[in-house]
Amino acid sequence: MQLTQWTDYSLRVLMYCAACEQRAARVTVTEIAEKFRISRNHLTKIVHDLSVRGLLETTRGRGGGLRLLQPAQAVTIGSVVRVTETDFRLVECFDPVGNQCCVSGQCSLAGVLDQALASFLKVLDQVTLADMVRPRPNSSDDGWQALVRLPETAPRSLLLQEAT
Amino acid sequence: MQLTQWTDYSLRVLMYCAACEQRAARVTVTEIAEKFRISRNHLTKIVHDLSVRGLLETTRGRGGGLRLLQPAQAVTIGSVVRVTETDFRLVECFDPVGNQCCVSGQCSLAGVLDQALASFLKVLDQVTLADMVRPRPNSSDDGWQALVRLPETAPRSLLLQEAT
Numbered sequence: 001m002q003l004t005q006w007t008d009y010s011l012r013v014l015m016y017c018a019a020c021e022q023r024a025a026r027v028t029v030t031e032i033a034e035k036f037r038i039s040r041n042h043l044t045k046i047v048h049d050l051s052v053r054g055l056l057e058t059t060r061g062r063g064g065g066l067r068l069l070q071p072a073q074a075v076t077i078g079s080v081v082r083v084t085e086t087d088f089r090l091v092e093c094f095d096p097v098g099n100q101c102c103v104s105g106q107c108s109l110a111g112v113l114d115q116a117l118a119s120f121l122k123v124l125d126q127v128t129l130a131d132m133v134r135p136r137p138n139s140s141d142d143g144w145q146a147l148v149r150l151p152e153t154a155p156r157s158l159l160l161q162e163a164t
Numbered sequence: 165m166q167l168t169q170w171t172d173y174s175l176r177v178l179m180y181c182a183a184c185e186q187r188a189a190r191v192t193v194t195e196i197a198e199k200f201r202i203s204r205n206h207l208t209k210i211v212h213d214l215s216v217r218g219l220l221e222t223t224r225g226r227g228g229g230l231r232l233l234q235p236a237q238a239v240t241i242g243s244v245v246r247v248t249e250t251d252f253r254l255v256e257c258f259d260p261v262g263n264q265c266c267v268s269g270q271c272s273l274a275g276v277l278d279q280a281l282a283s284f285l286k287v288l289d290q291v292t293l294a295d296m297v298r299p300r301p302n303s304s305d306d307g308w309q310a311l312v313r314l315p316e317t318a319p320r321s322l323l324l325q326e327a328t
């Protein structure tokens with residue numbers, strides 16, 4: 001039992017944007033691709049999908065980039081997984097088209113698996129993107145905040161001094 | 165998110181045997197393969213695995229076949245899924261070997277998915293093979309019992325009469 005890589009990467013993109021909520025500079029696809037060492041092309045498709053699904057706002061051009069369309073504390077992990085994980089057919093009899101099991105209809109397995117799935121998603125409905133990127137207590141570093149920090153650039157005044 | 169076909173078929177074999185608990189004639193691999201239209205070879209591997217894992221007893225020869233090693237009401241669906249579903253790495257950071265995510269250790273996602281998985285399995289721990297094959301209330305047929313019923317053969321005395 002696994003979530004798709006698509007869901008895994010979608011969550012990373014959204015958590016990254018959540019960790020950047022207070023950052024002045026917008027997030028770019030290139031930045032996330034480099035940090036996670038994921039193909040930029042693949043990530044572009046994921047970002048487009050998240051944008052179509054109303055989870056991300058993308059702006060083109062200078063100063064453009066990605067940001068969450070809603071506050072990170074308003075987006076649950078459950079709501080993300082529900083839209084990114086498109087196939088929840090746990091076993092064959094969940095599939096109304098391809099199901100060939102001769103006992104479905106009389107068997108209680110599908111109902112029980114459905115309850116188990118609901119219980120799985122309920123746990124994910126109780127936590128938000130903001131919860132995921134919050135620094136962990138007793139952690140020696142600041143985790144997500146360290147990851148999203150951009151390299152400091154020298155102030156312009158200093159650069160001008162050096163040039164002269 | 166799906167369970168493997170291996171788990172799906174393993175559950176069918178065990179539920180079939182559960183439905184046959186009171187039947188005099190032992191279950192055979194051929195019988196299950198024909199009823200569910202599953203490759204007999206594939207099913208033989210599954211039955212072997214279930215036998216190695218202490219869930220099935222297999223007997224060779226005349227009158228031999230399969231039966232549950234424990235009563236159907238003592239075997240939970242959770243205990244079956246835990247042994248047949250060998251890969252519960254929901255996302256990359258669950259994998260201690262292949263994980264390349266740069267933020268694992270500081271990210272709360274794995275812990276939350278772990279809780280969700282525990283919640284999924286907890287539901288399955290509360291139901292047994294016996295619960296799965298019990299006739300459903302208000303059902304027009306007797307489901308599993310109809311499936312496992314063998315075609316009636318004429319009593320030997322009758323056959324002898326006809327032959328004479």
